[in-house]
Amino acid sequence: MATKASRSAARIMMAPAVVLLLGWMLVPLIMTLYFSFKRYLPLRGDSLDRGLDWVGFDNYVRFISSSSFWPSVQTTLVMVGGVLIITVVLGILLAMLLDQPFFGQGVVRILVIAPFFVMPTVSALVWKNMMMDPVNGVLSHLWRFFGAEPVSWLSDVPLGSIVLIVSWQWLPFATLILLTAIQSLDSEQLEAAEMDGAPPLRRFWHIVLPHLSRAITIVILIQTIFLLSIFAEIFVTTGGAFGTRTLTYLIFQRVIDSQNIGLGSAGGVYAIILANIVAIFLMRIVGKNLDK
Template sequence: MATTQMRTTARLMLAPSVILLLIWMVVPLAATLYYSFQNYSLLNPITSFAGWGNYYYFLTDPAFSSAVVNTLLLVGGVLLISVVGGTFLALLIDQPIFGQGIVRILVISPFFVMPTVAALVWKNMMMNPIYGIFAWLLSLFGLPPIDFFAQIPLLSVTIIVAWQWLPFATLILLTALQSLDGEQIEAAEMDGAGAVSRFIYLVLPHLSRAITVVILIETIFLLSVFAEILVTTNGGPGTATTNLPFLVYTQALLSYDVGVASAGGVIAIIVANIVAFFLMRIVGKNLEA
């Protein structure tokens, strides 16, 4: 009897936060679903039922296919740089070096920089073709400067986003690396295994779960990259850096079409859930192994 009362009391205490969380999640989603079936423009307050017309318009938009490709390329590029670079940095930081604590703080610090600030710093200080640091470095070797956001816009955005997420991957992989049994490494060294063999057969399998977690978490957030694109390229040149979130933004605030933008938001949610579903299956299999 006492146990039942305690459970009831605990549920009543949790109820306000659960209800608030549901309202916070359900109301915006319900509003998005509603407007996705309406002809609603910010320039015309009168709405009418549109059926599946908004979805058809968004899916047949010439920029939709390039937005999907750009989204996948951006996510894949950032994951490749952050996982490979994070593994390398984790191995480097794990070594006993002078000022190890300061080095770790410096490596992790970019993760705490706001995306807008990071994009402005890279755009104006690093990648500017006139007075940027990269232009100055190229001039030392007698090479012409590169207009990053005109010549290689998607790669430039990928580098900026990867710079922000590299510390996260490094931190997770470093934590996993520190749990590796040192006796195994010593035994492998005594058996004559080289550094490459130890990395492939001991370190990498030990980091596999951490790498899977990094890929899962980063993918969920990278599917919604927006600020870096808005600040640096504004989706251009043309649609060269337009991803799904930015395409939704252009429909909502540049074309003033809330109905089509809401349909795009629903499609983006579906795509994100499909990706998350397959990633969760991969994570589950990895953890079971």
């Protein structure tokens, strides 16, 4: 049992790391809040030592009153929801498949997990030029093989195309977490249910899926945190056109167009608020599985 002295020593040793972590998190947040109330145009010659114009909530009003604000929020939520559905559903199926013994199982597992280590920019470029190109893309050749007219993916179905690209990147993560959870399932439960005459679908619904609930919760929570800030895939493929402009990309465009760091900082605060609302919703609705 830890003594009072040992606990005090542990706190003292952890204090520098905690202070560094808090500083790393709080300093950018405080600076974002500070600039959001200022008119700061560094590309036009403004400097911090000169002093910045105080504009109050004008940046917030200007950003939220834009006609692109609410569509970008909707696009962000649709994109996150679409990626989550695809990765969770396919992740469960892939995890169950990879859990079965077959020749070359180790190699297949490595190949399935490999896309997670590809940089988002590289992944988007590969999909844009090699897979979704309307003339020489793999999908276009596949369409022609079946006698169909090739699809210009990034202009005809832009949002679905980006969801597909991002899902390809995050599917290995979901598969890895869910495969680990499946491997921890007691095989005796499945064998007993099979001996009792339960069909495969019933065994999956009443035994496998409840066992995966905690892992699914972890996948959803972690992926949502990162998916709310999707940027590289949109920048490389559509440039925010065709209804693919998320809130993160809108902030980028507003800073570039207005050259006003204060306006972009106000958008960043809105992004933080949206992320917290989504996180609270998920913790209340989905996160209850972590307590089971």
